[in-house]
Amino acid sequence: MPRNAAIPTFLITGSNGQVGFELRRSLAPLGKVVALDRSSCDLTRPDDIRRVVREFQPDVIVNPAAYTAVDKAESEPELAYAINGAAVEVLAAEAKALGSLLVHYSTDYVFDGSKADAYVETDAVNPQSVYGKSKLAGEQAISAAGVAHLVFRTCWVAGAHGGNFAKTMLKLGRERDSLRVIADQFGAPTTAALIADVTAQVVARHWLSGDRTSFASGIYHLAAAGETTWHAYASEVLRYAAAKGIELKVDPARIEAIPATAYPLPAPRPANSRLDTSKLRHTFGIHLPDWQQGMHYLLDQIFS
Numbered sequence: 001m002p003r004n005a006a007i008p009t010f011l012i013t014g015s016n017g018q019v020g021f022e023l024r025r026s027l028a029p030l031g032k033v034v035a036l037d038r039s040s041c042d043l044t045r046p047d048d049i050r051r052v053v054r055e056f057q058p059d060v061i062v063n064p065a066a067y068t069a070v071d072k073a074e075s076e077p078e079l080a081y082a083i084n085g086a087a088v089e090v091l092a093a094e095a096k097a098l099g100s101l102l103v104h105y106s107t108d109y110v111f112d113g114s115k116a117d118a119y120v121e122t123d124a125v126n127p128q129s130v131y132g133k134s135k136l137a138g139e140q141a142i143s144a145a146g147v148a149h150l151v152f153r154t155c156w157v158a159g160a161h162g163g164n165f166a167k168t169m170l171k172l173g174r175e176r177d178s179l180r181v182i183a184d185q186f187g188a189p190t191t192a193a194l195i196a197d198v199t200a201q202v203v204a205r206h207w208l209s210g211d212r213t214s215f216a217s218g219i220y221h222l223a224a225a226g227e228t229t230w231h232a233y234a235s236e237v238l239r240y241a242a243a244k245g246i247e248l249k250v251d252p253a254r255i256e257a258i259p260a261t262a263y264p265l266p267a268p269r270p271a272n273s274r275l276d277t278s279k280l281r282h283t284f285g286i287h288l289p290d291w292q293q294g295m296h297y298l299l300d301q302i303f304s
């Protein structure tokens, strides 16, 4: 298919991940979607990446694939950097050579979480974990390549397809009569569907704009509106489940609130994962709904 035809071609990596799966749906009305998984494009193999990009010549490369095992990354940093850093550098170079747009996803873990307010895009980064550092390496590779890009930093992602905190709480709530959940870390649960839908909206705007070279390349924070703690998030997921008739062992109103220090993990988490989304909203006219709205919709999908 010739590039820059009326219908654009999208190449999606990691299309079986939470966000990748939803992108297959949200990008489909915009053009031809080439959805790749690890078996068709292994990001640890730079030649795989070059081969698929040169074969399909996408107008837009969308890269939700990532090494996301946050704790495991502490013991296998080479692999985390290969997927989250080096592979992104290759994707950026290929996109630049083709004149394609590169859409990439990053994380609140690039921050140390010590800020009192929500983070804006220009705040100083200071990742505390291997995962956060490897994701920052990916951001920096894109910026250095000088490619047209959109980097969406998001947080607390949950989708119907794949594992996440909400699903873990549902499982534990069915199995156990008591639960202890961290109550001193703050963020906004953001559904994979919202991330994919916003991606499609912004990309459509890019595609329809006459002058794609002056498109607003950059980093954008993308999270649902509102904020909560892991404890309040778990309580809401289980309250909603009980209201929908899901049988639970735990009483959603009696989940124990604990400090992060009572639940040590190999990789430190930011205490503050709140992302200020003003730039995304103002630049592209995007409305970001409250996190509960997306979460209820996601839970309805999981229960059906």
Ligand SMILES: NC(=O)c1ccc[n+]([C@@H]2O[C@H](COP(=O)([O-])OP(=O)(O)OC[C@H]3O[C@@H](n4cnc5c(N)ncnc54)[C@H](OP(=O)(O)O)[C@@H]3O)[C@@H](O)[C@H]2O)c1
Pocket (backbone or CB within 6 Å): 013, 014, 015, 016, 017, 018, 019, 020, 037, 038, 041, 042, 043, 044, 063, 064, 065, 066, 067, 068, 083, 105, 106, 107, 108, 135, 153, 154, 155, 156, 157, 158, 162, 163, 192
């Ligand atoms: N999950 C979160 O809470 C969160 C928070 C902030 C930012 N993010 C970022 O948001 C983006 C999407 O996250 P997500 O939750 O959708 O992640 P996910 O569900 O873990 O999916 C990641 C995908 O990457 C694929 N992948 C891993 N290694 C690969 C390799 N070597 N070659 C090709 N594919 C590979 C996985 O393939 P397999 O299915 O074969 O393993 C999986 O499909 C990522 O950039 C992530 O860093 C996520």
